[in-house]
Amino acid sequence: MEDRIYTIAGKKIAGQSINPEEKVLFSKWIEQEGNREIYTEMSQAWEITGVLEKQIRPDLDVEWERFKTLRNQQHGSAIRRHRSFYFSVAASIVLLLGLFFTYKTFIQDKEIEILAVGTKRQIQLPDGSLIWLNENSSIKYPSDFGKENRKIKFSGEAWFNVAKSEVPFEIYSPNEIVTKVLGTKFNLRTFKDEVNAELSVFEGKVSFGKENDLTKKVYTKNYEVIINTVNSKITEKEMVNANALSWRTEKLEFDNVQMTKVVLDLERYFGIKITVPPNTDSLFYTGRFSGPQLEEVADIMDLTFGWNHKIENRQLNFMFTY
Amino acid sequence: MSEDEFEKLFKSHFAFLSNIAYAVVKDEDSAKDIAQQVFIKLWEKRMELKIRSNIKAYLHRAVVNTAINYIEKNKKIFYDNSKEVFDEVGESFDLDSLSSEFIDKKVRVSIEKLPPKCQVVFSLSRFSGMSNKEIAEEMNISLKAVEKHIGNALKHLRISLKPLYKSLIGLIIFFFGVGFFQFILSFIK
Numbered sequence: 001m002e003d004r005i006y007t008i009a010g011k012k013i014a015g016q017s018i019n020p021e022e023k024v025l026f027s028k029w030i031e032q033e034g035n036r037e038i039y040t041e042m043s044q045a046w047e048i049t050g051v052l053e054k055q056i057r058p059d060l061d062v063e064w065e066r067f068k069t070l071r072n073q074q075h076g077s078a079i080r081r082h083r084s085f086y087f088s089v090a091a092s093i094v095l096l097l098g099l100f101f102t103y104k105t106f107i108q109d110k111e112i113e114i115l116a117v118g119t120k121r122q123i124q125l126p127d128g129s130l131i132w133l134n135e136n137s138s139i140k141y142p143s144d145f146g147k148e149n150r151k152i153k154f155s156g157e158a159w160f161n162v163a164k165s166e167v168p169f170e171i172y173s174p175n176e177i178v179t180k181v182l183g184t185k186f187n188l189r190t191f192k193d194e195v196n197a198e199l200s201v202f203e204g205k206v207s208f209g210k211e212n213d214l215t216k217k218v219y220t221k222n223y224e225v226i227i228n229t230v231n232s233k234i235t236e237k238e239m240v241n242a243n244a245l246s247w248r249t250e251k252l253e254f255d256n257v258q259m260t261k262v263v264l265d266l267e268r269y270f271g272i273k274i275t276v277p278p279n280t281d282s283l284f285y286t287g288r289f290s291g292p293q294l295e296e297v298a299d300i301m302d303l304t305f306g307w308n309h310k311i312e313n314r315q316l317n318f319m320f321t322y
Numbered sequence: 323m324s325e326d327e328f329e330k331l332f333k334s335h336f337a338f339l340s341n342i343a344y345a346v347v348k349d350e351d352s353a354k355d356i357a358q359q360v361f362i363k364l365w366e367k368r369m370e371l372k373i374r375s376n377i378k379a380y381l382h383r384a385v386v387n388t389a390i391n392y393i394e395k396n397k398k399i400f401y402d403n404s405k406e407v408f409d410e411v412g413e414s415f416d417l418d419s420l421s422s423e424f425i426d427k428k429v430r431v432s433i434e435k436l437p438p439k440c441q442v443v444f445s446l447s448r449f450s451g452m453s454n455k456e457i458a459e460e461m462n463i464s465l466k467a468v469e470k471h472i473g474n475a476l477k478h479l480r481i482s483l484k485p486l487y488k489s490l491i492g493l494i495i496f497f498f499g500v501g502f503f504q505f506i507l508s509f510i511k
Contacts, residue, residue, distance in 0.1 A: 003473065010473030014447060016454065038480065045479035046448070048486060049433065051425050053449050056350050058340050060333045063354065067332060070362055 005029045009039055013046045110143035116156070120247070125152075128163035134247050135271075136191075157189040159248050162204075173197065175229035178216075180207040187244055199225045200244045209234070243269070252289040252297070259283040266316075270294050274316045277307065323368045332361055335378060339385045345449035346389040346442055348430055356392060360384045386446070386460045394438045425486060432482040436475055443468050444475035 008022045018026065029035050114123055116133035123131050123139070127146035131139060137156020145152070150169040162169045164183030171179040173190035177197045184204020190197045199208045201223045208225055209216030210232055219225055219236070224244065226235040243265045246252050252269060254262055262285045263274050272294070283305065289297060298309040298316060307318045323331075336357055344353035360381055433441055439461075446457045447468070454472075458465045 003470065006473035006477045007469050008473070010476050011469055013476060014454075014472055016469075041480040041484060042476040045476055045483045048425070048483055049429055049448055049479065051422065051429055052348055052433070054344070055341055056337075056344050056353060058337055058354055058357075060336055063336055063358070064329060064332055067358055067361055067365075070358055071365055074362060074366070 006042075009042055013043050111140050112143060112145075113140045114138065125150075125163075127165060127167075127169075129169065130161040132159040132248055134158060154188070155190065155192055157187070157191070157247065159185075159187050159245065161185050172211075176211040177227065177229065178207075178209065178211045181205065195228055195230050197227045197229055198244075199223075199227075201225075250291050252287075252292050254285050254287050256284050256286050259285065266297065270297075270316075272311075272314045272316055274318070276318045277320050280305070328365065328368065331377065335381055336361070339381055342382065342385045342446075342450050342452075343389045343392075346386070346445045347392055348433070348445070352392060353389075356385060356388045359388055383460050386442075390438070390442050390461070393442055397434075397438055428486060429483065432479055433475075435482065436478060439463075440471045440475050443471035444479075447472050 005025065008018055008026050011018050011022070012026070030039060114121065114133070115138045116135055118135060120135060121133045123133065125131065125141065125145060127150055129150075133139065134157040137158055138154070139158070140153040141151070142149075146167070148167065150165065150167050152169075152171055153173075154171045155174050160169075160171075160181075162181050162183050162185070166182070169181045169183070171188065173179065173188070174192035175190070175197065177190050179186075179188055179190075179199065181204060184206055185202045186204070186206050187200040187202070188198070199206060199219065201219050201221055203221055205218045205220050207216055207218045209227065210229075213232070217234075217236075222238055224237050227233070228235075243252055243254075246265065246269050252265065254265075257265075258281070259276060260281050263276060267274050269292075285301075285304065287300065287304070294311065294316065298311070298318075301307060301318065302309055305318075306321055308321050309316060309318045311317075339360060340353045340357040343356040344350060347353055347356065363384065364377075364381065433445065436444060443457055443461070446452050446460075447454065452460070454465055454468045458468045461468075
């Protein structure tokens with residue numbers, strides 16, 4: 001009730017109109033002892049607060065300039081926040097890249113890989129060793145090759161001319177074949193998908209065998225060794241096959257060689273499959289070719305044995321002339 | 323809206339808006355800051371805002387709300403029924419001490435002691451020239467609530483300002499002067 005009266009009194013003092021109901025309530029209240037005084041004090045309070053009634057007169061030009069400054073600050077700090085965010089993102093990326101390349105350059109072992117894909121390649125290793133890579137062969141060696149170790153990974157076929165050194169030259173081939181030399185010349189054929197690993201030594205001494213074979217032997221000049229990587233059988237013989245290096249010398253030499261061997265050497269040299277007429281395995285052939293072409297060789301074979309040949313789909317097929 | 327258009331808007335409304343703010347906060351610098359804030363916000367939103375037919379009303383409301391926030395944030399004196407404005411020991415009320423600064427200060431303090439909403443409603447009603455209905459709209463409260471606030475304000479101010487007006491003739495003359503001034507002003511507006 002009291003609050004209602006104050007509200008009504010407030011309306012009156014503030015100069016607002018009051019409804020009839022409010023009028024009645026008010027008149028009743030003000031007639032009571034002491035209420036008139038309260039009402040007067042309220043009016044006076046209202047009046048005296050008037051001392052604070054004041055209008056300020058801002059300088060509009062000054063305020064406009066101030067506005068522009070404030071606006072640019074706001075904008076600037078937003079941009080600065082934006083920019084500094086993008087900047088820190090960019091900086092982080094640069095840092096990460098830097099770390100990555102530092103790692104790659106200094107920390108990660110660098111390996112040099114050389115591939116001979118559709119061609120033969122001759123390379124020289126840092127220690128002066130020479131390698132002639134046959135087609136589809138590859139070697140890999142660490143960037144610090146030569147000083148404390150001479151280890152290379154090798155697959156395929158290559159002629160090695162290893163520089164003499166106290167540091168052993170080690171070749172790690174597929175199928176766990178390991179070849180070690182100090183300084184020598186030899187031919188090594190170790191393809192992953194070939195059952196046989198073959199070594200032909202021309203000079204020096206070569207240790208050759210399966211990695212975990214403790215009875216590995218050292219082979220010397222003119223030895224040809226074949227290791228069956230599946231059953232680990234080792235076949236050694238003195239080098240008779242002059243054609244082991246045909247791929248490098250580009251000479252084919254057959255001195256009374258059995259047909260099966262002839263076919264094998266030709267297949268290897270020309271990289272194609274060759275078939276011969278049935279029951280010709282026991283035939284022997286003698287002949288020499290220098291820089292031979294497939295047709296040329298086939299023609300001579302035809303002549304020698306009375307055969308005909310057809311070359312199709314990378315296959316050379318000999319047949320009897322009828 | 324171009325910068326030129328904005329400048330025009332700014333200059334035509336700034337004084338009015340800062341006086342609304344001043345009515346509530348009773349500090350000139352703060353009042354101008356509030357008005358600036360409102361214009362900064364308007365500038366930032368100038369693309370988003372659909373062109374309101376009544377920007378003035380929008381700005382008006384924004385200023386009132388910002389001023390209310392200001393009061394609520396800066397409320398240093400909290401309403402305490404028991405405490406009186408004239409608590410200080412040795413306060414005398416003879417004529418000499420009733421300088422306008424003294425009165426000014428005491429009145430300010432009394433108003434600041436009011437609860438925030440009450441203070442704002444009272445100030446707007448007393449100093450801004452807004453009608454109770456307008457105040458109710460701006461503050462999103464009922465008309466009745468506005469009237470209640472005013473009544474409540476006077477209820478407390480009556481007590482806290484009692485010593486001031488209990489005394490002197492000078493004050494009465496002052497009242498008249500103030501009242502007369504208001505009277506004249508109401509015609510100029």
